[in-house]
Amino acid sequence: MSLSYDLPAKAETFHFGILSSKLAAIFDRKPGTEISGADRPDILAAASLVGEILNGARTLSDRSAVTGVTSDGIRSLGLALNPLERLARLSQGINPTDEAIVTLLSRIYETLNQASVSSRIPEEGEVASVVRTFFGFLADAMLSNIGRSRDRISPSS
Amino acid sequence: MPCFRILAGREIGSRQVRSVVSEVSRIGRARGARIVSRLQEILAQDFATSTPQFFARLIQQIVEGIAALLRSSTLDERTEKFACSLIAELGSHLRYVESATSSRVPASFIQPIESLIARVTPSSRVMLRVQWTFNYKVFDIAEYYRKMIDPLLGADSVKSYLGGLQHFYIDLSHQLRM
Numbered sequence: 001m002s003l004s005y006d007l008p009a010k011a012e013t014f015h016f017g018i019l020s021s022k023l024a025a026i027f028d029r030k031p032g033t034e035i036s037g038a039d040r041p042d043i044l045a046a047a048s049l050v051g052e053i054l055n056g057a058r059t060l061s062d063r064s065a066v067t068g069v070t071s072d073g074i075r076s077l078g079l080a081l082n083p084l085e086r087l088a089r090l091s092q093g094i095n096p097t098d099e100a101i102v103t104l105l106s107r108i109y110e111t112l113n114q115a116s117v118s119s120r121i122p123e124e125g126e127v128a129s130v131v132r133t134f135f136g137f138l139a140d141a142m143l144s145n146i147g148r149s150r151d152r153i154s155p156s157s
Numbered sequence: 158m159p160c161f162r163i164l165a166g167r168e169i170g171s172r173q174v175r176s177v178v179s180e181v182s183r184i185g186r187a188r189g190a191r192i193v194s195r196l197q198e199i200l201a202q203d204f205a206t207s208t209p210q211f212f213a214r215l216i217q218q219i220v221e222g223i224a225a226l227l228r229s230s231t232l233d234e235r236t237e238k239f240a241c242s243l244i245a246e247l248g249s250h251l252r253y254v255e256s257a258t259s260s261r262v263p264a265s266f267i268q269p270i271e272s273l274i275a276r277v278t279p280s281s282r283v284m285l286r287v288q289w290t291f292n293y294k295v296f297d298i299a300e301y302y303r304k305m306i307d308p309l310l311g312a313d314s315v316k317s318y319l320g321g322l323q324h325f326y327i328d329l330s331h332q333l334r335m
Contacts, residue, residue, distance in 0.1 A: 007296070007298070007301050008301065010246065010301075010305070011300075011301035011302075011304040011305040012304065014239065014242075014243060014246070014304070014305035014306075014308075015304045015305055015308055017239055018236065018239045018243075018305075018308040018309050019308045021233070021235040021236040021239055022236060022308070024233075024235065025233040025235070025236065028233075041312055042308075045308075136235075139235055139239075140235075142239075143235070143238055143239065143242070146239075146242050146246075147242075
């Protein structure tokens with residue numbers, strides 16, 4: 001596999017990974033902490049990403065729910081599915097259903113939007129913890145992808 | 158090898174975490190310095206036009222920007238690992254400049270294509286290089302740089318490095334025999 005062939009996937013992995021890593025760090029702060037102007041674009045970008053994933057995830061539980069689904073949404077869901085399942089298993093202790101994944105994503109989406117409006121880390125500890133854990137899992141998965149793809153680069157590219 | 162593997166197999170307490178994070182940062186900055194040094198060596202070679210030098214400067218500016226961020230110690234441990242991996246990734250792009258020297262691509266081939274691109278899309282540049290595998294492809298590396306670097310260095314950082322340029326195409330052709 002040549003480097004240029006691999007570059008679109010790598011760019012996407014870095015994009016999602018860095019954004020997720022920053023979000024996990026923001027939601028690791030003390031509840032009620034103010035979200036700075038520098039952090040706000042990351043919150044908005046994360047809300048947009050989760051919104052896209054949510055649209056893709058709705059097709060899992062309701063096959064007719066294709067309104068608003070984009071190819072980006074499906075691709076993003078593919079990247080986020082393992083971290084989401086891991087998070088759902090952690091909170092529910094069972095293999096998650098498609099509905100549970102959608103509910104979890106909706107909760108993350110709402111929390112991000114609320115944080116964007118209030119410009120504060122949510123006071124309710126559990127909500128912030130779900131967001132932090134989800135983005136932490138997603139970032140770790142992306143870091144692992146980067147390591148694997150580097151191992152696959154051929155010297156001939 | 159990704160620099161964050163230094164964590165493998167270690168059990169770290171809260172005091173040691175800081176030293177590991179600093180190690181990630183140190184490795185990232187050292188790697189950045191090596192890339193900049195290698196770029197100077199590459200730039201000492203002959204190029205038919207200024208485009209490869211422009212691309213080399215772009216890589217250098219981005220690498221130095223990431224290294225400065227690592228030096229500022231404002232990043233959390235995980236984001237430091239991404240920064241370090243990004244520097245490594247950019248280092249692998251030096252091969253694009255290395256294979257664009259005059260000895261590899263004939264000047265008579267480069268100038269007409271660069272002029273054509275400049276006429277068709279004035280806010281673009283194209284760099285021609287050779288590769289060893291059979292195939293022909295053109296891709297806009299600026300698009301990928303914006304996607305992977307802006308989340309770390311801030312919105313529009315790549316745009317500022319590109320200085321008004323919208324696209325930077327890399328044109329890969331099979332090795333030409335001279």
